[in-house]
Amino acid sequence: MWIFLRDSFLSIVQHEHEPRLLQVRGRIRGDIERVFPEAFVAEDGRSDYRFCANLSRERVAQAIALRLNHIDYESLNENVHGTDRGVVYDQAYSIMLEEQVRRYGSELDLPTYIPHYDLQEPVGELTEVVSSLEG
Secondary structure, three states: OOEEEOOEEEEEEEEOOOOOOOEEEEOOOOOOHOOOOOOEEEOOOOOOOOEEEEEEEHHHHHHHHHHHHOOOOHHHHHHHOHHHHHHHHHHHHHHHHHHHHHHHHOOHHHHOOOOOOOOOOOOHHHHHHHHHHHH
């Protein structure tokens, strides 16, 4: 899973040998620590992702849920515009927009978006995570 945050880019995958853990990977020094300040981050210049931390699934879920609950912007690209990170995020955005246009034609050809608002309380395990973060 790739996660683009205002201050971090993370790749999160299942740990190769321990299914109770997730491997949180980063390409930029400090990205993992900004989301997981307590993490031991290993650095390996020979690896696809230079920085890596192994964390429990529960800890990763808590941290990501906390970030989701504190989103205060309507456009990530606009929020990071003018920064080094913004330049890179804009490139990723542009590539995905090109793929959308390739598949569906011009973005102007898409049907009008009709918003649906789901304001129901979270269910199951997510409720427990959100409650523990808020309380």
